[in-house]
Amino acid sequence: MKKIAVLSIALLCLFSCKEKQSKTNTESIASEEKTDSKTYAELSIAQGGEWKDGPRGHKEYSAGTSFKNINSLQVPKEHTDHSWFLRYEGPGWENSQIGYRLYLDWRNAIDIYGKKVDSLVLPYVGQDGFDSYHEPADWGQDILKAGKSMGIGGYGRIVADTVVHFQSVKSTFAKVENLKESSSVNIEYKGWASGEDSTDLTTKLTIYPEDRFTKAELTPSKEVTGICTGIVIAKDIPLVKKDGAKWAYIATYGKQTLASPPDNLGMALFYKLDEVAEQKQGIDDHLVIFKPSSKTLTYYFLGAWEQEINGIKTEENFIADLNKKLESLEKTNSIN
Structure with missing residues (x-):
C-alpha cells in the first residue's frame, strides 16, 4: 500500500x-502497521x-x-x-x-x-x-459536526417528532471484525427503551476495500414504529432526493465541514423504498423512517470530502456518482 x-x-x-506507552499498546500499533489489509x-x-x-x-x-x-x-x-x-x-x-x-x-x-x-x-x-x-x-x-443529530447514517427511533437516541439501554456489547475483503463493527443493544417500548437491536456496519460507503444492517427484536436513520442538517445546505423503482437516496453537498474555512463535503444515504414508511425533515436530521419490522433493514451511507486523494470536488460530479450507485442498486440490490 x-x-x-x-x-x-x-x-x-x-x-x-x-516511548513511555505500555508494551501492550506499542505491540498493538506495530502489528496493525504490518498488515496489508485494505480495510x-x-x-x-x-x-x-x-x-x-x-x-x-x-x-x-x-x-x-x-x-x-x-x-x-x-x-x-x-x-x-x-x-x-x-x-x-x-x-x-x-x-x-x-x-x-x-x-x-x-x-x-x-x-x-x-x-x-x-x-x-x-x-x-x-x-x-x-x-x-x-x-x-x-x-x-x-470533518463532521454531528451535534444533536445521528450524524451520517446513525440510527435511533422517532417518538413524538423527536429522535430518541440510546439514553436508556440495559447493556451494549460491541465487536470489531477484520476479514480479507471487509471490516465491520457489530453492536448488540439489549433493553433499548424508547417511548413505551423496550427493544433489542443488533447492528452491523461494514466497509469494503473500494469506494466510500458503509453498508448498515439493523435487526430489531420486534416490530416497533419509528426506527430511523438520517443525515445531519447543515445550515443553508439543501437536500437532494432521488427515487428509483426499488431504491432511493437523499444527499447533501456543500461547505459543511469542520475544516477552517469549511470546505465541500457530500453526504448520502441509500435506502429500500419498500422498507421505508417516510422521508421527512426532522429537528436535527434529514430523516428516513422505516416501517415496523423484525427483519433486517439494510441501507448504505457515505461521505465524499473534496480533500481526499482524487476526491470528488463538485456537486455535479457527486450527484453523478450517486446516480451510478443508484443504478447499481436497482440492477443488483447492492453497491459493492
Whole structure:
C-alpha cells in the first residue's frame, strides 16, 4: 500500500513521543502497521485508570494516554459521552478513501474522518488521549459536526417528532471484525427503551476495500414504529432526493465541514423504498423512517470530502456518482 511521506514522518514523531506507552499498546500499533489489509476496524480502551466522579456529574475514566486495542467490549455502565475511556469515543472503521467512527454512548451518532492519504490511519488517531483529531493533520481530520443529530447514517427511533437516541439501554456489547475483503463493527443493544417500548437491536456496519460507503444492517427484536436513520442538517445546505423503482437516496453537498474555512463535503444515504414508511425533515436530521419490522433493514451511507486523494470536488460530479450507485442498486440490490 502506498505510503505518503508526510504521514511517515508524522508517525515516526508519534512513536518517539510515545516511548513511555505500555508494551501492550506499542505491540498493538506495530502489528496493525504490518498488515496489508485494505480495510480496518478497531476498538480501543484506556489502560491503567479508574472511574472517578467528574465535574459534569457523571463518572470519568482517569488514566494516562496508554490504550489497548480489543476485539470486543461489554460497555461499562459508567461510560457516557466524554468519559475518556474509549479512544476517539467509540469504534472506528476505514478504507483507503475514508474513515468513520461511532460514538459508543447515548448519542450513538456516526462521524466522518476525512483522509488526505490513502493508507490506514486509525491506529494513530487519538493516541494523545484527547480530541486533537478535530484539528488539521497530515492524514486529515474529523470533518463532521454531528451535534444533536445521528450524524451520517446513525440510527435511533422517532417518538413524538423527536429522535430518541440510546439514553436508556440495559447493556451494549460491541465487536470489531477484520476479514480479507471487509471490516465491520457489530453492536448488540439489549433493553433499548424508547417511548413505551423496550427493544433489542443488533447492528452491523461494514466497509469494503473500494469506494466510500458503509453498508448498515439493523435487526430489531420486534416490530416497533419509528426506527430511523438520517443525515445531519447543515445550515443553508439543501437536500437532494432521488427515487428509483426499488431504491432511493437523499444527499447533501456543500461547505459543511469542520475544516477552517469549511470546505465541500457530500453526504448520502441509500435506502429500500419498500422498507421505508417516510422521508421527512426532522429537528436535527434529514430523516428516513422505516416501517415496523423484525427483519433486517439494510441501507448504505457515505461521505465524499473534496480533500481526499482524487476526491470528488463538485456537486455535479457527486450527484453523478450517486446516480451510478443508484443504478447499481436497482440492477443488483447492492453497491459493492
